[in-house]
Amino acid sequence: MNVSDGDVVDWAHFEKARAELGPGFIRILSYFREDGQKSVAAIEQAMREQNTVALVIPAHTIKGEARQFGADPLATVAELIENTARLCIETRRFPDELVADVVKLRQLWEATIGMFDEATNPLKSRPGQSGGFGRRANNQNFGRL
Known part of the structure; x- marks a missing residue:
């Protein structure tokens, strides 16, 4: 899967979460943004420091929060x-094989947040919605012969 694909966010799941969370949706989405940014940075730092244990909690955190909003690839x-970090803790080795996955995590994170920002921007119209301020009037021929 390419990060530029349209498969980064399950929009039906996203809209279901928006409906279920109601007025608290934007606040909870902002928590996801904050926690996710910290988690991705912590995972990258753990990889640089070759600290396998430090990979587990931030990966677990972002996994659960991403699923809540329909960001399944993330x-x-x-x-x-x-899961790889947990296994490597048990076998007492560092998961060098995760380097590409950590890079992919950053790319997916940025793509996901960009899409969420676009979907929640009150100044942008959403698909399926019409009208609003500045719309073109459909009655331009009213009163003309």
């Missing part, structure tokens, strides 16, 4: 990082 990569 959650899947985070889950792979979490």
